[in-house]
Amino acid sequence: MELIELSEGRARFILRGVSPAFANAIRRACMAEVPSLAIDEISIYDNTSVLFDEQLSLRLGLVSIKADDLGLFSVPEECDCGGAGCPGCQVGMTLSAEGPCTVHSKDLRFGDAGVKVAFEKIPIAILGEGEKLMLEGTVTLNRGTVHTKWQAGTQCGYKNLPEIQIGEGCDGCEKCVEVCPRDVLVMGEGGGKPLVTDPTSCSICKLCVGECEVGAIKVVPIEDVFVMKIDTDGSISAKDLVEGAAAEVKRRASSLSQQLSGLA
Template sequence: MQVQVLEESYERIKVLFEGYPRIYVNAIRRAALSLVPTMAIDDVVILENSSSFYDEVIAHRLAMVPLKTPVGKYVLPSECDCKSSLGCPRCRVLLVLDVEAGDKVRTVYSGELVSEDEDVKPISPNIPLLKLSPGQKVKLEAYAKLGRGKDHSKWQAASVSVLKSYPIIVKGKSCDNCGACVDACVKNVLSIKEGLLQIDNPLNCSLCMECVRACKSEPKGISVEEAEDKFILIIESVGSMSARDILLNAVKELISQVDKVIEGLSNVVVEVEKKG
C-alpha cells in the first residue's frame, strides 16, 4: 500500500492511492465534502438596516461568505462545555459590520467585516455583500460557528472532491503511428515525436476512450484500461483551509466515526455477555 502526493498547492491537492480498495478512498472523498468542520456565519443580529435589502437576504449572503478556519482552535457547538445557543469564545467568533453610504451609491465588501479573531475572517476582502444608496446604513453582529457540510453547504470545506481511476495506456504492436488518436485526445496525453506515438501525460487521461475509437488499426493500436487498485483523489478547497488540511481532517473524521462504532459494538457485546 502506498500514498503519494502528485500535486499540491494551498487550494488543490492530487493524491495517488495504491493498494487501497475503492470504497475506502471514496469514503475519504465524501468525508472531505461533508464531514470536515469549517467556520461559517450562523447567527446574525441586525441592529440597524435602512437599505433596500431584507434582513434575511443580508443574513443569507453573510452565511455564504467562506471564512478562514484555524484547524483545532475552536470546537463544534455540540461538543462545547458552554451548552449555550449563543456560544462562547471556545465555539464562536463575533464579526461586526457597520457601514453607511455617503453622497454616492457604494458597494459593501466582505473586507469590511471586522472580526474579533484575525484568524477567522473572509477568505477574500473583495466579495460583494450589498449596495447602499446615499444615506442608507447597515449595522449588525454576525456570529460564526463550526459546522459540517452535511448540515449546510456554507460549511463545506471543499469545492471539489473527485475520485478517478488510474489510467493504464498501452501502445500496441499494430499501431502505425498515424496520429489519429493524438488528434482525438483533448487532454494532450498523446503526441507524435519523430514519427512515433508517445504517451506524454498518462495521468491527464479522463478514460473517455476517444483515442481507442479513433484508431483505425485492427486490432486496435492503443488500449486504455483502469487499474484495479490505483486511484487518484483530487481535492480543491473553497479557501477556508488548505487542501492538505481538508484531506487530513477528512481521514481523522472517518477514524473518529469508526472508533465510535467499535465502542458501540463493544458495549453491545459486554451487555450480551452479562445476560448470557
C-alpha cells in the same frame, strides 16, 4: 499515496491499493465531515439596501472564513459550554457601512484577531447614496452535514488511474493525438507510436480508442488506484482538509471496530 499537486486550496494525489468505497469515504469526509467556520446567526439593525434581509443573510453565510488556529474552536454542541455560546465556540461579527459604496467581505469585522475572511473581494451589496447596512452576528464552527455553509471541501472527486497501452499494430497515424482533449498523448520526436505524457490527466473518455482504426490503443482503468482531487472554499488549507478527512474516517472505523468487538 503519491502527491501530484498541493497548494493552499487544492490537493491532487494518487491512492493505490484501496477500494472505491475507501476513496469515496475520503471524498465524502472532505465534503462534509471536516469542521470549518461560517457566519451562523445575524441580527440586522438597519438595511436600506436593495437586498432583502434573507438575501443578505444568505450571502454572508457563504463567505468563507478562516482562523489562524482552527483547533482553538469547538463545534457548539461539543463545547464545554454545552452550546450556550462562549469564546471557545463562537466569535462575534459586525458589519457597518453607508453608501455610496460596494460592501465587500473585507468590511466584515470579527471579535477575534485570529479570525478573518478567506477572500477579501467578495461583493456583499452595492449601497446607493445614503443607504445603510448595520448588523451583527456570530461565527461558529460546524460540519457540512449540518449546513452547506460549513462545507469546506467544494469540488472533491476521484477517478481510476488509467493504464494507456499502445500496441505493436500502431501505424503512427496521430489520430488519437489529435482527438485527445487533454493532451495526454503526443507524438515522439522521430514519429512512431504516440507517447503518454501524464496519465493522471486522462479522463478515460476513450475518444482515442474510438478514433484508432486499427484498434492499437487501449485505455484500461486500474481498479484499485484512484486519482483524488480535493478543492477547498479557502476556509481551511487543502492539506488540513485531507488530513482531517482521513482522521475522521479512521475515527469512524475505530468506533465501528470497537462496537463490533463488543458484540462478539
